[in-house]
Amino acid sequence: MLTLAVQPDPAPDASALPVEDDDHALVRAASDGDIGAFEVLYRRHARRVFGVVWRICGGQEARAEDLTQEAFVRAWQALPKFRFESAFSTWLHRLAVNTALMELRARSGGEDRETDDSALEHHHSGDSAGHRTALAMDLERAIATLPPRARAVLVLHDVEGWKHEEIATELGMAVGSSKAQLHRARGLLRMRLGGEA
Numbered sequence: 169m170l171t172l173a174v175q176p177d178p179a180p181d182a183s184a185l186p187v188e189d190d191d192h193a194l195v196r197a198a199s200d201g202d203i204g205a206f207e208v209l210y211r212r213h214a215r216r217v218f219g220v221v222w223r224i225c226g227g228q229e230a231r232a233e234d235l236t237q238e239a240f241v242r243a244w245q246a247l248p249k250f251r252f253e254s255a256f257s258t259w260l261h262r263l264a265v266n267t268a269l270m271e272l273r274a275r276s277g278g279e280d281r282e283t284d285d286s287a288l289e290h291h292h293s294g295d296s297a298g299h300r301t302a303l304a305m306d307l308e309r310a311i312a313t314l315p316p317r318a319r320a321v322l323v324l325h326d327v328e329g330w331k332h333e334e335i336a337t338e339l340g341m342a343v344g345s346s347k348a349q350l351h352r353a354r355g356l357l358r359m360r361l362g363g364e365a
């Protein structure tokens with residue numbers, strides 16, 4: 169199994185090219201077995217990959233860390249299939265989202281598929297001044313309490329900028345269902361945040 173040992177300094181020539189061109193050069197080197205080149209790609213993109221996976225996982229840090237690692241292992245294995253038609257970051261991001269969505273589908277059996285909406289009502293944040301101060305944190309917590317499919321649609325549409333057609337394809341639902349899940353997720357967030365979302 170690939171283990172990523174992050175080194176503190178990038179390769180000396182890592183800033184000589186624009187990031188996309190440099191990523192492509194690093195992908196070519198990594199495809200030839202250069203683990204150091206892949207480590208540079210990992211350091212460059214791991215934070216963003218973790219962020220989207222973490223949101224799709226509902227803020228479960230350990231699960232997001234595992235899925236981030238899994239996404240990079242899959243990327244390492246799939247590098248020979250990378251066609252250089254898009255930015256490496258776009259390809260990697262899509263691969264990471266698909267990894268998280270596969271996990272979501274695997275776990276979305278009976279009880280996990282639809283979370284009781286009342287869970288949002290029991291998630292208090294304290295007084296209104298404290299609520300305003302921690303609104304960003306409360307928003308992340310509120311997103312984490314959404315039913316899994318609604319959360320995935322919200323993250324993919326509102327955070328990642330995916331179109332409903334793309335979301336429907338990835339989640340195996342109709343476009344209308346994607347729109348309905350987004351509407352539901354936004355409504356639940358408004359309820360959780362007292363109408364501020």
